[in-house]
Amino acid sequence: MQPTSNTSTAVKAPATLPEANESLNTREMRRILSSSFIGSAIEYYDFILYATAASLVFGHVFFANLGDGFALFASFATLAAGYVARPLGGVVFGHFGDRIGRKKMLVLSMLIMGVATMIIGMLPPTAQIGMAAPIALVILRLVQGVAVGGEWGGAALMALEHAPKTKRGFATSFANAGGPAGAILATLVVSAVSAATGDQFLEWGWRIPFLLSAVLIVVGMVIRLKVTESPMFAKLEDASEKRKMPLLDVLRNHPKAVVLALVATMSFYCCQGLLTVWGVSVAVENGVDRSGVLNWKAAGAVMTLIVTFWAARMSDRVGRRKMLVIGGIIGIVLAYPLIVLLDNGTLWGFAVAIVVGNGLVQGLLYGPIGAFIAEQFPTHVRYTGASLAYQGASVLGAGFTPMIATGLVIAAGGGTALVAVFWALVIAAGTAAVLMTRESHRAEIG
Structure with a gap:
């Protein structure tokens, strides 16, 4: 989809302003990509660490008085709270990112995320401080959601707006890849701590991965402070094209986008929520070894x-739409068999489901x-528009x-067929949305 004519005009910049790199293999571009990747990985380590703990720990620590089934449901509810807050973070950080710059918002989002994660690691259980514990947990999860809501837009746009047109997809994928990289790190750390602390994992061992976030945040801050501002945003500073209210501009001029x-984004978020959160809890509840589940989650x-x-590199060659449609069709076809494997109570079944799905x-x-998302919006509202779409999908698709899924299993009396139908329908809707847009991988987006 192309931006509407009244907002999509690229503004000529003075010769002294920075331009997008012609290659990804330059010192500055390597710094930009590493900042997007490592920074996103650290923030998603914190965010996904919570998801893993929600599957394995929080039901026992903060909701033990509710009984197993409802404790897990309550734990997932706190997980959802973080996703609900992500659009708010996207709007707030997007507003200031479109007005004062991408870099400042990236540094702030990382700092907020790190502090919230460390406090979760020090939070006393319900048995010690009563209802104050789960209330504090929800508040801290909301803070995490706001922080990560501002993270993706800035990291993705810093990469995309520095990159040449023919490599925008691959460059932007470094920010996306921070998600699974953070998941790998979080899962391996939890697995190692679980193995090392054994029966003490639910008592105090689970806190260690949260407290380790302090070290990662310091590393990430050092890297992020060294990058330069987006050249496309720098152009807008002289062109006076920044808007006082980017959100109103987006809703007025780009609602369809x-x-x-x-x-479209809900498709992959649904995969993430089903497989890496709900699927982990299902496997462990069915008697599959916890460490084995976590290790295969990391492999996935x-x-x-x-x-x-x-897939990102291929999208630079054949187009975003084609790659997204291919992924959607495969997902629809495999939804049912993957859910069956996930629920068969064996480690190999979980392994196949997580690696393929x-x-x-x-x-x-x-x-x-x-x-694909970023190319739907012009520069002066790109942070806000892209974040609103991406983080809104995170609520519905993963949060x-x-x-x-837990509710559908309860409604079906323990069966998982409805979960597979739900998954396939979400992917089908996302694929249909992609087909309703125009190809954007060769479009001018300045």
Whole structure:
């Protein structure tokens, strides 16, 4: 989809302003890409660490008085709270990112995320401080959601707006790839700590991965402070094309772009919520070894990482739409067999489901989606528009998916067929949304 004519005109910049790099293999571009990748990986380490703990820990620590089934549901509800807050973070950080710059918002989002994660690691259980514990947990999860809501837009746009037109998809995928990289790191750390602390994991061992976030945040801040501002945003500073209210501009002039991009993005988020959160809890509850589940979850994330980069590079060659449609069709076909494997109570079943579903299907959808979304909006509202679509999809596609899946299983008396139908329908809707847009991989987006 092309931006409407009254907002899509690129502004000529003075010769002294920075221009997008012609190659990804320059010192500055390597710094930009590493900042997008490592920064996103650290923030998603914190965010996905919570998701893993929600599957394995929080029901026992903060909701033990509710009984197993409802404790898990309540734990997933706090997980959803973070996703609900992500659009708010996208709007707030997008507003200031479109007005004062992408870089400042990236540094701030990382700082907020790190502090919230460390406090979660020090939070006393309900048995010690009563209802104050789950209330504080929800508040901190909301803070995490706001922070990560501002992260993706800035990281993706810094890469995309520095990159040449023919490599925008691949460059933007470095920000996307931070997600599975953070998942790998979080899962391996939890797995290692679980193995090392054994029976003490639910007592105090689970806190260690949260407290380790302090070290990662310092590393990420050092890297982010060294990058330069987006050249496309720098042009707007002289052109006076920044808007006082980017959100109103987006809703007034680009509502269709927001809706279609949001629905398209829900496909891969649904894969993430079903497989890496709900699926983990199902496997462990069915008696599958916890460490084995976590290790295969990490293996699935490695596969996601590889396929994400490949799919993004292919989208620069054959187009975003084609790659997203291919991923959607594969996801629809495999939805039912993958859910059956996920629920069969064996480690090999979980392994196949997570590697194929999380690795292949989600990777194919994840690779092109960052550039696809960003290319729907002009520079002066791109941070706000892209974040609104992406983070809105995170709420519907991932935040509520574990709760919905749990509810569908309860409604079906323990069966999982309805979960497979739900998954296939979400992917089908996303594929239809992609088909309703125009190809954008060769479009001018300045």
